Amino acid sequence: MRKLSLGIVGLPNVGKSTLFNIITGQHILAANYPFATIDPNVGVVAVPDETLEKLSKTSESKKTIPAVVEFNDIAGLVKGASTGEGLGNQFLAHIRECSAIVEVVRCFHDETVTHIESRVDPEEDIDIIQLELELKDLESKEQENLLAKKPKLFLLNGKPEDVSDTLKAKIEAMGARYVVSDLSTSEAVPELIARAYDLLGLMSFYTTGEDESRAWTIRKGDKAPQAAGEIHTDFEQKFIRAEVINAHMLLEYGSWQKAKQAGKIRLEGKDYVMQEDDVIVVRHG
Numbered sequence: 512m513r514k515l516s517l518g519i520v521g522l523p524n525v526g527k528s529t530l531f532n533i534i535t536g537q538h539i540l541a542a543n544y545p546f547a548t549i550d551p552n553v554g555v556v557a558v559p560d561e562t563l564e565k566l567s568k569t570s571e572s573k574k575t576i577p578a579v580v581e582f583n584d585i586a587g588l589v590k591g592a593s594t595g596e597g598l599g600n601q602f603l604a605h606i607r608e609c610s611a612i613v614e615v616v617r618c619f620h621d622e623t624v625t626h627i628e629s630r631v632d633p634e635e636d637i638d639i640i641q642l643e644l645e646l647k648d649l650e651s652k653e654q655e656n657l658l659a660k661k662p663k664l665f666l667l668n669g670k671p672e673d674v675s676d677t678l679k680a681k682i683e684a685m686g687a688r689y690v691v692s693d694l695s696t697s698e699a700v701p702e703l704i705a706r707a708y709d710l711l712g713l714m715s716f717y718t719t720g721e722d723e724s725r726a727w728t729i730r731k732g733d734k735a736p737q738a739a740g741e742i743h744t745d746f747e748q749k750f751i752r753a754e755v756i757n758a759h760m761l762l763e764y765g766s767w768q769k770a771k772q773a774g775k776i777r778l779e780g781k782d783y784v785m786q787e788d789d790v791i792v793v794r795h796g
Contacts, residue, residue: 515728516581517664517707518609522636523627525617526668526694528552531584534700552584558715559701560726562758562788566717567724569762574723578715580704583609607651611662611711613703614640618669618678619693633667633678662710665689666699716789717758718742719767735783739793749795755779758788767792 521527535554557577567575583605606612616633617626628635644658651657665682667674670693682689688706692699708714715726716738727741735755740747755777756770764770 514581514610515579515707515711515713516583516609517611517613518583518585518606519613519615520585520606520640521615522617522639524624525615525636526666527584527615529694530613530615530666530668530699531582533694533698534582534703554582554584555579556582556700558704558726558728560715562762563715563717563724563726565762566719566758566790569765570719570724570767571721572719572724573721574725576723576725578726578728580707582613606658606661607656609661611664611707612658613664613666613707615666615668618667618673618691619695620673633674634681637665637681663687664703664706664710666694666703667691668694714785714787716785716787716791718792719761719790729785731787733785734781735779735785735791735793736781738785738789738791739795742793746793746795750781751794751796752781753779753783753794754792755783756790757786758790761790 519527519531531552531554534556557579560577563575563577566572585605614637616636617631618633620631628639641659648657648659663685665687667678667689669691671691674691679689688710690699690702690706692702712731713728714731715728717727718725727738729738729741735753736747736750739750739753756767756775760775761767761770764773764775767776770776
């Protein structure tokens with residue numbers, strides 16, 4: 512099963528642990544001083560999916576299994592992290608295993624919350640983190656697993672008026688995505704996950720029945736046998752064909768049987784490119 516994992520990085524006191532608490536509902540220490548997080552905290556959360564809930568209700572499924580995202584909260588990085596400064600250096604290796612990086616950047620102004628550089632400058636903060644990742648990469652012989660080249664999604668912690676046009680332009684020039692969210696008052700999870708899926712070129716398809724309704728994660732452009740392989744590794748090699756219908760059309764007809772009677776279930780072969788919200792039944796040898 513494909514695992515989507517995101518590594519949360521940033522300078523100390525920018526809102527990383529607050530974001531992690533919101534995402535997972537866990538309550539790790541989110542204190543107003545550097546290095547409150549000294550272990551790589553890992554949380555697995557369900558992808559919000561209204562379509563899956565409707566499919567499960569329609570099929571009267573005993574179980575509903577959503578797609579999941581794994582979040583890794585890494586201790587705050589500081590200048591010199593690549594050479595051992597601070598505690599973040601110990602956990603940079605954990606980021607290598609992640610699908611993408613979520614970088615939390617402080618945009619809010621609050622004199623009661625200490626900034627490790629004694630100022631609020633989001634653009635410079637981004638430069639510090641980027642440099643530390645690049646310096647850490649110099650130690651690596653694995654050119655395909657470079658930290659600085661990983662897909663990035665920026666969480667800009669502040670109100671919309673705190674985020675300058677130059678900051679947005681800087682991020683866009685990096686080929687990255689961003690989400691603006693005031694972590695003191697709002698929840699960023701659904702948009703964050705949606706942007707991560709978009710950034711990584713991922714999408715969902717479904718299986719549904721009395722036993723369970725389930726969402727599966729694949730890459731856009733994957734063909735039916737690859738999707739079948741997510742369900743069970745043997746299915747990709749033994750794939751014969753798939754019965755396919757769009758989830759919303761299935762919901763409209765109310766059941767698989769009624770949709771089939773109406774001629775809405777398609778038979779697709781090995782060259783079929785999966786579409787967002789497909790519901791499938793795999794036929795295999």
